[in-house]
Amino acid sequence: MSKEFSYTIEEVSQLLKVSKLTLYDLVKKGELPVFRVGRQMRIDANDLNTYINRQKNNQSTMAQPFEPKRETKDPFSIVISGQDMVLDILGRYIERNSPYHALRSYTGSLNSLISMYNGKMDIVSLHMFDGYTGEYNVPYVKKILVSRPYILLNLLSRRAGFYVKKGNPLNLTSWTDLRRKDIRIINREKGSGARILLDEQLRINEIPSGEIIGYDQEETNHLSVASAISTGMADIGVGIEKAAKIVGIDFIPLITERYDLVMIKNDSTELLINTVKNILSSSQFRKEIDSLGDYDTSITGEIIYETF
Known part of the structure; x- marks a missing residue:
């Protein structure tokens, strides 16, 4: 892979045969660098190569004595999930008024909520109707x-x-x-x-x-x-x-x-x-x-x- 190229989250998901949520989690933890073009996150091919090689090296040394890893997660990198354009505006306001850097996921409400339960989302937008109560979101x-x-x-x-x-x-x-x-x-x-x-x-x-x-x-x-x-x-x-x-x-x-x-x-x-x-x-x-x-x-x- 040439460093002259970059990939979208979707493209890397297909290349590595992993879900986009897995990639967002790696980005959030600081393990996979990204840059943005407008509202779109992209991954430099060279950075992707570095990550892949690091994983290969980690696997080859699994039998070695354990050494604690330094935490690399950026505590001010957050993921906002949902598709409405208003969430892009919200992300811009958050970056303008706080130290947070807002990344975007376009996953649907239910799957995003499950990801939040698993610690992979910071702000999840919801519009889920419950026919038994006539209520939105709260029952879910x-x-x-x-x-x-x-x-x-x-x-x-x-x-x-x-x-x-x-x-x-x-x-x-x-x-x-x-x-x-x-x-x-x-x-x-x-x-x-x-x-x-x-x-x-x-x-x-x-x-x-x-x-x-x-x-x-x-x-x-x-x-x-x-x-x-x-x-x-x-x-x-x-x-x-x-x-x-x-x-x-x-x-x-x-x-x-x-x-x-x-x-x-x-x-x-x-x-x-x-x-x-x-x-x-x-x-x-x-x-x-x-x-x-x-x-x-x-x-x-x-x-x-x-x-x-």
Whole structure:
């Protein structure tokens, strides 16, 4: 590998046959250097070679007497997980107002929450609907972060619903329309908030997923789903309003979802939590979010749930 090249996290994941979460953990620990081009993290080929050779050397000396390793983790390098563009703005505010360096993961809500339980995420954004309670996020956090002290803060609220073709030619208006045999859906990946919302609505309305054409066809972000509708690959998808406007298709609002942030509480995260609280409560941050349109900041910064 030449030092003239660099790789995305996705490309290194494919090269090494490991998950992206494993790579984010290595970055967070300072074991794998990265640099950023805009909002994208990249890994220099020379640094990747160095890491691979170091792992080979470590394996070849495993039989040698144990020597303590010096801790290389940067305590001020944090990972923010989620896909909404507002998280990029939040990362910029965090870097401007604290010593933290913000890295981004674009993993879905459920998988990110599980990674937080395993100590691999610092700020996780959530929009997971629970059909049994009609509540967002809290039921899932209580089950997954069991025994962990945490705080759940509201980032914003936004509308979720159907992406449909311009003019809504099939007149799709409600969850029960998913029973129709003349429509093809494009789905989101398992663990994403949009997938959870769809699956919960199918359960509530007693619609078997196996009877929905296209249910197994998945995309990994809102824009890709919206684009699939725009190009005619599918008739309907589930997502947020913002992506529909970016792509130029119609949007049928069905629910207002609460988009929250969760952080683990301990001595080492106190500064981070206070930093995020101050940012969310600032009028400057809210004005910037409001200027984007399609977001509601009326309860931004409110503590939704907290354990002690």
